Amino acid sequence: MLKIGVLGCGRIGVMHAANIAAHGRAALAGLYDVNGAAADALGAKLGAKVFNTAEAMITSPDVDTVLIATSTATHSDYIEAAIAAGKAVLCEKPIDLDLQRVNLCQSRIKDTKLPVMIGFVRRFDAGHRAARQAMLDGEIGTLHQVVITSRDPGMAPDAYMQVSGGIFRDMTIHDFDLARYMLGEEVETVTATGSRLVNPTLMARLGDYDSVVVTMTTSSGKQAVIINSRQALYGYDQRLELFGDKGMVISENRRAHNMTRHLAGGTNTAAPLLDFFIERYADAFNAEIGSFVDAVEGKAAVEVGFDDGRLALVLAEAAMKSVAEARTVRVSEIG
Amino acid sequence: MLKIGVLGCGRIGVMHAANIAAHGRAALAGLYDVNGAAADALGAKLGAKVFNTAEAMITSPDVDTVLIATSTATHSDYIEAAIAAGKAVLCEKPIDLDLQRVNLCQSRIKDTKLPVMIGFVRRFDAGHRAARQAMLDGEIGTLHQVVITSRDPGMAPDAYMQVSGGIFRDMTIHDFDLARYMLGEEVETVTATGSRLVNPTLMARLGDYDSVVVTMTTSSGKQAVIINSRQALYGYDQRLELFGDKGMVISENRRAHNMTRHLAGGTNTAAPLLDFFIERYADAFNAEIGSFVDAVEGKAAVEVGFDDGRLALVLAEAAMKSVAEARTVRVSEIG
């Protein structure tokens, strides 16, 4: 049993803590949140010890490893603290909104042998993985194009949008990582367009976009397309298409069940899409914990390393620059 | 070009005549209808000769073969007249509602070498044929179960229902033939239940049923299930399932196109089913003409012979007896 302490008891932290508590190979060793009441409530429910400070939890002998699910600005500090305490880390994405801070963190932990894993959960989705596995098995031949459609069911509250870091670093970042995972070779160019269609007023005020399309190419010419919107009224739209010279695989949206209606007003009407990420990626979040346990126990390499987290952010910066300058940006132009 | 004369210019006759006129290997050689105005209108539109009597058309040297699309009660007479005139026949189903009349007709034409084909159009549906072909190719191994779902979009007018001959001889007869076509060996037992659910009052008055389930078995134990309803508000429901010891094939409902809606109120909502048989089996009706031309030209055997028409009626009678006596009826009990 790997004893994992969870920093942060917000929506994501609560889910991770419950997954860990129920996990066959992990135990929930402790909780901390800046909001003590939130940590206490979760601790009472799950029967887990609550620490008064992050430091106390990180350094506690009862805690083998640390899962960081706090606000983004604290991620790097906690990663550094955990590594300093000799603890492996599973950190929610993004590492930081500021690439310089990420680079600094990387340099500070560069000598560690401890697993540092970033929580890009979509890599662990059963459908996405099955698509990738089919590709690795040669079923679609050589990969040519990756198409990722990723639309949130609705815009987050204004308060969140203001600190989100912008759509590329907040939302597309998942797709940047997923694209990299599928492409299997590094991205060389990024070309992006951004539009303000869902909430033009807010987006203009923030200098942000709510609808973006990103095209990326690799050294061998493989293409990846990401299509994002902050609001899809039909639900959380999460699709992945891998196209190669021998065929195509598609990881389609998922529903809670396969009940369809056939009525005078419409045939084949299906159940709503699983909505939102907690539901859609429930199994994936759980598999992510298993992958982390494997890495810590030395049974497998870290599936999503620190540099994966950093490179997704680099692509986000490249996309921002591409939109601003209305041109294709080479990744080598960014840090 | 095979010169085909069409007897009967009702809804089905009009469709057949247009198919023949546009067919690459057939020509519309003449028309007749007891309602002269209907024949005249169709003849004017399609540029075809209109005859004053059925006899005149059947015996005309301009007519090579006869397609019979008149009311059921006249089918046997016209078959006999066409054969007597040395003309091959394509006759709409059913041959007659009265099995004795069918048997008489069969005895009268028993010496002919001329093709006599019965219009069980579903055999020519591309999806149903592809399912059968997959079975013949061994893809599903040995056939075990056939499941046919066949529901009309709505009840026909009362006037029609009164002369329809009852659901088994009027509607299920298509499914009896389709089941035989798929089973590939003769049916031995028929077990049926009938309910009055769509229009109980009318059905009780007519001694008929609007919702029936029929189970049939063959000598080797293969099972066929037919599920019928006179009214499906979502459209014309036409499905076929072949289940064998190595797998299953399904011929699903068809739509005019594959546009789907993904809205807040429902995802994956598809276009309506093709509705009604003229639309659903448009390609099949056309293929049926081609099959008839092949048979007359000696390029292929008759795909649906007179005895197929007779045996479907035998199964209908067996089903009626099964419902009446609440027991499994052996086909050998019927004529």
Place this chain on the structure above:
Amino acid sequence: MLKIGVLGCGRIGVMHAANIAAHGRAALAGLYDVNGAAADALGAKLGAKVFNTAEAMITSPDVDTVLIATSTATHSDYIEAAIAAGKAVLCEKPIDLDLQRVNLCQSRIKDTKLPVMIGFVRRFDAGHRAARQAMLDGEIGTLHQVVITSRDPGMAPDAYMQVSGGIFRDMTIHDFDLARYMLGEEVETVTATGSRLVNPTLMARLGDYDSVVVTMTTSSGKQAVIINSRQALYGYDQRLELFGDKGMVISENRRAHNMTRHLAGGTNTAAPLLDFFIERYADAFNAEIGSFVDAVEGKAAVEVGFDDGRLALVLAEAAMKSVAEARTVRVSEIG
């Protein structure tokens, strides 16, 4: 927390025990199996107390309620013992293969107010429930026809087949209950056919069937069709169709994910069906525990009562009689 003791640590018992241990409102209070090693292993894994006798567990003050997952022949005895000990019961299906024993058990516990629930898990499947709810909400109008397709992925070992009680009592019994749940009114007639197609030799030796079709009708004429096979090489085929005078709902098969292949050899090829019942009904088994907890806590009525278990067996006997006598059997003929 409802403290549940589990009798029987075979495949089903192991699953139930794990579900209970992880359940938010239940606790695993004890285990017993005639094979002590099996119980010990499970107890060690889940941290649960293991009892030396069923009696000890049933009467233990640490155990609030009893889940019975032992071999069928012991079900009635344990139900009676639990009720005698004042404990509510959740018993796996069937209650017994012998209707007389079931009737005796019913008479013996007839005065109890304690919940006795039978584990017909399919009632708790999300898709099947959503279909039923749509019906209850009036979406399909008045129900006319229920079609249940239920095929196992493969034949059980011969040893099991010999004590299974026959297909109707062993396999179809789930569908009898599901049909009753959907019909919403009692079945009046049962008409069945049975074939020996998968393993004719074994079936003939056992006097059993491996492929059956059952048609049932209710007092108002509603029809239910059950199509069973002991072996579907493409996986565990579990479908439910509810057809009414305003439309139809279908609960389709489920897959682990929605990845599809589009290759030269075939398009739209989907992932395999969830296979077998432990996987297909994993959520349903969990929901079943929740429903039992609700019943015990008085928050809801027992969803599947003892009489539901008894009536499914009555339908099984009626089907056996129908096959044997090649006729429609009225349920009132059975006890």
Place this chain on the structure above:
Amino acid sequence: MLKIGVLGCGRIGVMHAANIAAHGRAALAGLYDVNGAAADALGAKLGAKVFNTAEAMITSPDVDTVLIATSTATHSDYIEAAIAAGKAVLCEKPIDLDLQRVNLCQSRIKDTKLPVMIGFVRRFDAGHRAARQAMLDGEIGTLHQVVITSRDPGMAPDAYMQVSGGIFRDMTIHDFDLARYMLGEEVETVTATGSRLVNPTLMARLGDYDSVVVTMTTSSGKQAVIINSRQALYGYDQRLELFGDKGMVISENRRAHNMTRHLAGGTNTAAPLLDFFIERYADAFNAEIGSFVDAVEGKAAVEVGFDDGRLALVLAEAAMKSVAEARTVRVSEIG
């Protein structure tokens, strides 16, 4: 009956001629091809007059209107000749590979009131039209994103590739027009990437690409994405997605029938995609003739005008410039 003469008896011309000959409101008034034998063969088959020169056909009093299906380089000349002869024109795409030639043609025919229609057949596809109609009916609210996936089943012969004008003017041009049709407002910016993945050697030699992604934006910020490949081994991949602030509609690929296989090796395997454009857009090509007849008869406006043909070419040039300069190109930069 509108008398239509067909210039060009290659694959497309043959199809158009057959459609016209069978059309209820059009008649095939003549044929011409530079390859006289091809014209003669088609004329014999369809019973149509064959002309010795294009001029003779264009000016014949038997010919009301002209359908141009010759090689691209001749399109503008024939358009001008037909207009000079007072005949309406339906011209296959593209008008010309050279935008200057197109502009010249436009200036030469600018005073005509005669319908000049360009054959962008995808506008007439039932699924694509249903998607657009749903949008026009407000079902998806305000349009935000258009996603067009368009992949050919295989690379054309090298000889064709050398004179194709490049992927943007030859293949993507259909998608440029379809995007414009769906966007409902003019495109302002074009951003494209091109890769050489299918046949890198040939593409490099021709300075062409076989895999492209194009993103376009309109004045209001609507985004359109086009994903192309010259080779999809699973068939002719033609999909359209319209995403708006109230929902999404998708026009999916089409198959000849809906037979699916469920075998041990794969479930839900569907029939191949309709392949190639002659089959996939058979109904659309026919509807296009109807639309042309409507325009000539004054019953409806020309659905795809000369300027639509020109603007698609402008977008192709913008895309070429975007790839060459690795930047977003404003449409106003092109002629």
